[in-house]
Amino acid sequence: MLIDTHSHIDMENFEPRFDEVLKNAKQNDVEKVVIPGVEPSGFKKISEICEKYENIYGAVGVHPEEVNSFNEKAEELIKKYLKNPKIIAVGEIGLDYYWDKSQIEKQKEIFERQILIAKEAQKPVLVHDREAHQDSFEILKRTKANEIGVVMHCFSGSPEFAMECIKEGFYIALGGVVTFKNAKKVKEVAKIIPLDRLLLETDAPYMAPVPYRGKENEPAYVKYVAQEIANLRNISYEEVAETTTNNAKKLLKI
Numbered sequence: 001m002l003i004d005t006h007s008h009i010d011m012e013n014f015e016p017r018f019d020e021v022l023k024n025a026k027q028n029d030v031e032k033v034v035i036p037g038v039e040p041s042g043f044k045k046i047s048e049i050c051e052k053y054e055n056i057y058g059a060v061g062v063h064p065e066e067v068n069s070f071n072e073k074a075e076e077l078i079k080k081y082l083k084n085p086k087i088i089a090v091g092e093i094g095l096d097y098y099w100d101k102s103q104i105e106k107q108k109e110i111f112e113r114q115i116l117i118a119k120e121a122q123k124p125v126l127v128h129d130r131e132a133h134q135d136s137f138e139i140l141k142r143t144k145a146n147e148i149g150v151v152m153h154c155f156s157g158s159p160e161f162a163m164e165c166i167k168e169g170f171y172i173a174l175g176g177v178v179t180f181k182n183a184k185k186v187k188e189v190a191k192i193i194p195l196d197r198l199l200l201e202t203d204a205p206y207m208a209p210v211p212y213r214g215k216e217n218e219p220a221y222v223k224y225v226a227q228e229i230a231n232l233r234n235i236s237y238e239e240v241a242e243t244t245t246n247n248a249k250k251l252l253k254i
């Protein structure tokens with residue numbers, strides 16, 4: 001069994017074939033899926049999907065590219081949805097210096113604010129860190145975010161940075177990128193991190209693994225991520241599946 005810990009199946013692209021996507025997931029060993037939040041207007045749909053489907057869980061949070069949608073009202077909404085037991089984390093939150101460098105201070109402030117909300121709710125954080133490793137790490141460390149649990153989603157740092165995160169108690173989530181031929185750093189990370197800190201994800205509809213690279217991603221494809229990690233570590237697919245599923249269950253309490 002597998003768990004896709006980060007999948008944007010609430011996005012409109014999936015609407016026409018939502019049930020088919022869930023059926024594919026089930027047929028391909030996927031037991032549970034977590035939908036991360038991106039901005040406040042999407043929280044309602046996520047929580048409705050979670051209510052309707054037993055094996056789907058959600059998170060609420062404001063993505064670093066959406067910082068302009070963070071205000072007092074958004075904060076109240078996040079707190080409100082966190083009372084729902086199917087909303088199991090705060091995310092995706094973090095820093096993204098790749099797309100937009102103009103609001104770095106605002107990104108940092110909102111990231112930290114949302115970590116504190118997660119701490120109040122005693123739920124883990126799903127972290128988006130793109131080209132902002134140093135600052136993300138510093139904020140997570142200073143706020144002692146590891147007390148509630150930290151997932152470094154779509155990990156893109158060096159093997160050294162991965163080990164720094166492991167030392168802090170963070171989890172590393174890997175997705176389709178690990179199957180890309182040129183993704184040397186991510187492959188190395190997949191090899192060296194302790195298996196008990198690894199989570200699997202798709203980040204669907206983005207980042208589809210080989211052999212679907214460039215196409216629309218979906219939860220069913222998380223098995224290719226598991227298989228690649230098994231190959232890289234020279235262990236069985238079953239061991240990767242079982243351990244990462246147990247890790248997700250333990251950390252996310254699902």
Ligand code: NI
Pocket residue numbers: 006008036092203
């Ligand atoms: Ni995402």
